[in-house]
Amino acid sequence: MTQLTAEYLTAGANRHPSAADWDTSGLLAFGADRNVALWQPQNTRSQGLLALLSGHTDTVNAVKFIPESSRILVSGSVDKTLRVWKEDPTSGLYTCIQTLSDHQSSVNCVAVSSRSSRIFASGAADATVKIWELDDQNVAALQQSISIVPRFFPLALALSPLAGAPESYVLAVAGTKDIIQIYVKDSEKSPDFKLQATLSGHEGWIRSLEFTQESFRPDSDLILSSASQDKYIRLWRIHQGKELPAAAASADPSLGAFMPGKSLSNRAHRFKAEGLDFSATFEALLLGHEDWIYSTKWKAVGNKLQLLSASADNSLAIWEPDSTTGVWVTVARMGEISAEKGSTTATGSTGGFWTGLWSPSGETVVCLGRTGSWRLWNHNMDEDRWVQGVGISGHTQAVTGIAWSKEGEYLLSTSSDQTTRLHAKWKREDLSSWHEMARPQIHGYDLNCIDSLGSSQFVSGADEKLMRVFNKPRAVASLLAKLCGFSDSHIESMPDAANMPVLGLSNKAIEAVDDDQEVVNGNNNDREAIDPASIVHKSTLNLDHPPLEDHLSRHTLWPETEKLYGHGYEISCLAASHDGSLIATACKASSIDHAVIRLFETQTWHEVKPPLTAHSLTVTRLRFSPDDRYLLSVGRDRQWAVFSRDEKDRNQYKLATSNPKGHTRMILDAAWAPTETRVFATAGRDKVVNVWGVEDGGGEVNFVLKTKIAAEHPVTAIDFATAPMADGKVYLATGTEVGRVRVYCINVKESFEAVELDSSFQSTYSFPTKAITQLAWRPTSKEGGDEVELAIASEDSSLRIFSIAPSS
Template identity: 35%
Template sequence: MKMSECREVKAKRVFIGAGCNRVVNNVSWGASGLISFGAQNAVAIFDPKISQILTTLPGHRATVNCTHWLPSSKFAFKAKNMKRQYLLSGDSDGVIILWELSVLSNKWRHILQLPHSHKKGVTCITAFMVSEADAMFASAFSDGVVNVWGVSFPSQPNEDCKVSCLDSISVGSKAMVALSLAELPQNPGRFVLVMGGLDNKIKLYHGERMGKFAYGCELKGHTDWIRSLDISLPLLTTDDTANSIVLVSSSQDKVIRIWKIMLGGDHGLRRREITLASYIDGPVFISGKLTYQISIESILIGHEDWVYSVQWQPPVYNSSEEHAWSQPLSILSASMDKTMMIWRPEKKTGVWMNTVCVGELSHCALGFYGGHWSPDGFSILAHGYGGSFHMWRNVSSEESENWKPQKVPSGHFAAVTDVSWARTGEYLLSVSHDQTTRVFSPWKKSEVHDTEDERWHEMARPQVHGHDINCVAFVRGKGNHRFVSGAEEKVLRVFEAPLSFLKTLNHTIAGELSSLIDLQADMQVLGANMSALGLSQKPIYAHASSEPVDRSRVEGIDTLETVPEAAPSELTEPPIEEQLGFHTLWPESHKLYGHGNELFSLCSDHKGTLVASSCKAQSTSMAEIWLWEAGTWKTVGRLGSHSLTVTHIEFSYDDTLLCSVSRDRHFSVFSLRKTDGGEIIHELVAKVEAHKRIIWACSWNPCGHQFATSSRDKTVKIWSVEDDDSQVKQVLSLPLFGSSVTALAWTVVDLEKNVGCLAIGMETGLIELWSIEIQKTEERGMAATASLVLRLEPLMCHVSAVNRLVWRPIKKAETRLRIQRLASCGADNCVRVFDVKFD
């Protein structure tokens, strides 16, 4: 299948799994209904209706700290006729990028990067929609500067946005981490900007629409850092709506404060009877010709930890009232105490009370970094310390509220180091420096009318560990689903799928591909329990007592051991975060000791009999590759050849050869054979200095004894092991690439013609597909030709280094495959799955 024969190769994104950066102002819910968040250096967009990540936007070179929609859910009522919506994103290098989304075509465009001279990161962004064509926004930086910007949106399709810096306010050495911008009541064209940060005072500035901002006053009351601020729109359903706006603030002192900014003078400041809801007069400031009085309206105490986020409910439409749009008196707060609360004033007394409280009750949730309203006010979303999302929706149509947990996308919140397909490709397993192992799978569609592409979700979290996990290998062959993982410890761990997982697998698309009945009949282990220190997972047996043990009552047990019992069960729909983090663990069956340093690379043969492993090394003895016999888990070989860390190992498809590549710039090929007595005989066939820099990856041709190697020197070379397995020669070198080549994966496209496709992943995150054809010549033996058939679009690719590429396993009987599935993982915290179509 040369270029002329392969008319076209197409790639379609099937799935993106990613966690949210652990930053407070990282998430924004737009008027479009889409949610944005930072995933390492990318801006990810997810649709809560289908709980899928739609795309990731490349452009930042540093961690994305904050995102903000123009318009956000707060201004959804002003966005009905907007054909294009916009998104701001800021990173830890101080760069802010403006993106455009075409609502009709659902296409994204990088509009511009704001001019900046900041050496430190963006901490938060807030915005105010003046009209559908006009907006203001403010950005705060870690160097103590707050910038105010004006932006006008284009009216014609071929025009671009115009952004201008209106003012730059220096607020001292302490950074501002919370901002809110609003128009002053009865004062068109004049705005108020409130900011709070790493002290306990709220600073208030005011200014004109296109002018400078002047200092107004300070609001004192909080006793710790200010974490969140939000000003209501002048649409609040109160008597003095037109003359006031209301500011809500939250702090690390666990308290929420409500402040009223009210027009001063006789007509605006009416004295009321002293009641429980009476306010206390505060400072006064003058903006233009009008005076404003600020007063403390209420103090809300209910959270038990830092309150990271407060937000007013977006305006709602009511056709029966004079003013159709009104903003409800309803505040959402999110705290590190693992709860979100909705606060409303009582109708009779006016005293603010928390009317709704939702949250994660399991021990594995470590608090919420932010809470957000959907544009319609029926859904609320939190993002947590573990990079996870938690969403609830009010499913009650009556006045009594009923908030139910909803499905959300999930993924790793640190670099994903390795991925592996299950034995026959039923699901995908990934490991990460976030110390978790995750299983992703497409689920069966429950909706009959659903014509969308298959939807992937996280199905289980087999391992939750105390160390960063570097490598994983599925043990193929017959028997139970099992894998081996290696972390920044010297021990390999073997995990076996429990009964709860096998039953759950029947409810995914994978259940249609494999027969699990035989496995379930012999399975005794239902699930696993987490140990207190997160270093071992013990089995829960199917016939054990169903009553969980309260370990805190057992005398003599250390208090660290008071971890709640897991309750594994068969899942009929994608699990939510609380189930994933605790109830979907796999039991650990073996620990393999032998390596002297932290594990780095793992591989299993295709028969499911051998596992090869390597660790970080600075010497020849440490750089040995260990061979383990699957099942008995005994050491059956130690292959010595390299002098530095072996970075990748792979068995040939007939399992007679093993290729290893290393930091020492060499690759080694070993021959393997099993004697009649069951002993493994291994022999070094060749050791070649193949590249000028570190070799990152190798991959075997499924059709023969050819393999590819890739290196930091930006090259990919094809090698062939001669028929007598006595020597290795280079048959091809691909043209120089634009950056270091970090990942390779070779699959067969046409077995009869010995044509394959080599997927190549780079340090920049880009992925290319090359057609490789192997021919046998009389003069030179094996020869190869290669041609680039597809360069994946940057929007589909990773934004940081590709760590691993893996093709889904194919059956030997399939000699000509038109559609194949490719999985990738990267340093951008993402797991991606593509369907590649060969026409």
């Protein structure tokens, strides 16, 4: 039995205020592309994602746990469906037990009652809110469909039992208008929710609603928080009784001074439920954020309420009423101070926080930023302050390319989210876990491909027709040495760090300054003034844990050393030779003129002329043979070509052989086997992997088809393990358009028979939901190693590393 272990799962969170929820068990679930990701933020091992739940066919917008249930999770998606997930108590895995397809458009929000309850509500872009109820078997049935009048799209819902009338419910609905609608279900009169009040006062779309009870007394008032794009939070009180609450009865006209041109309305909205009188009144206005407010979350601390708000001004605020005056004030603020926002929006400092969540204990808060990363703060009781801890991060768009460093120390990944990220294993005492350790490149174009040039240099290609070469700075080398145990002999000659100029795309090397050193600006006219955001102090670069999100985006950039020009269109693929002396590149092409392969030598960074010609359409993959003697290219023209190295001029390659009909559809990937006899594989849209080997007696460059491996779907990625096993057989991994990965064991010395490793690989729980973009085995020097590691990149924004221990 082959053992498959997930070493590392990472995916960026979807930017939606409703896309995450934190369960009382300590499990946090959030939407990541079309998957639901599960994470335990307070896990002492600091490991990343536990799992990615697949099932939705489009972006997940809303995630909610049903409280005090037997671990039920509800998710809503752009695919117009809701899915109900249930945890298996033995394995701890969540499986989808029901799909609800009643909405006619994208589901934007889900509300559950804060107390034990079997009903939940969903709001969608079809301008309806649907009420659902779970039976004893956790099967949801539609109870009511509410069409919103006047018509708007619900973006936020809140649901709660009415205090004093526990069989009746109140539902708040808000969205793309500046009003909040209050619906009430009176258990005595009707099983349906009916509109009872419309609360006005906000001046922008409303992004978040949440109910809480004012105290633990069962008859205490309900408080509703509403957060809006008008930069204000409003609190509303649902009070039981004929008399109005004190705040509404003694309306203070001076409150209107806070809102220019608009006074605060204190009108009481009255309704009945179970024969009792209720009123909904305005309670308080919370001022302090400078931009749109995306989410609010309540927490009861002792006998005091606290409210957590997340805003587009890059701050997370905790509010509570002042003990003497009762006025709501900010008691803590986390996030980024205006002066530190960085010199460029590319560093991820702008875009704000999309949602904030309390841990079940209230001792930890997390928030989700623009870059798809989670930031985390723990409350230090002794010092009464919030201390930032290690969160998780991930790409927010398709991961387009991955490359291990030549020794396999770390993994580089590039993505359509315009970032390059470095992942490595944090080792401490008896624990180890994978983390994003650096963000070498933050770009203005979608990145398409990457390859490593040794342990401290890489080259990447993007939609901008040129390649960029980056060198490791001392800050990152020291961090990797300290946390991961990698030594670097060239550390003294490296620049300290890098930054990105205000209007540029090229990272510049900079020197770190001592903490007490004063940075003197240029002349009186400020012509040479230094951007304060570009200054980095030495203490900032000295960390004893993986870098946090604001550190990643600002202090782990790599300086750019070269640009390689020559192509006329977007870069489609590149490859670095194993000895690091050459880079082969190709670009998107629809003619023979542009479908050329350009070679650049890495000593002087000049192009080796003339370019190599063989293809008539885009070259999709370039691969150097293990000894660099051959260069293999495949393309959309269904052709593969092998170029051989010139014995005298080591920088020159010339066409040795090609096969214009290598596949019946376009070829998408290719790989060389790690064997002395020449063997390579090609994979195509025709759902076949072809393995080619040298014909006996036909010379080293006469390749013939040795075997075919059939697949159920188009094969988008393949890779051979970097070393053969003890018996001389080799591993070949294949990835398809629907996200399936298979690993084959091939005897390349004799029969070329391909035997698939057992089907434990086909767990939908573990594999991507979109096309595999690239597979990469971790380099290993020793032959016959028992355990091998495979990195998997996918269009669903996920990156995975699996370790595979084969059966004997």
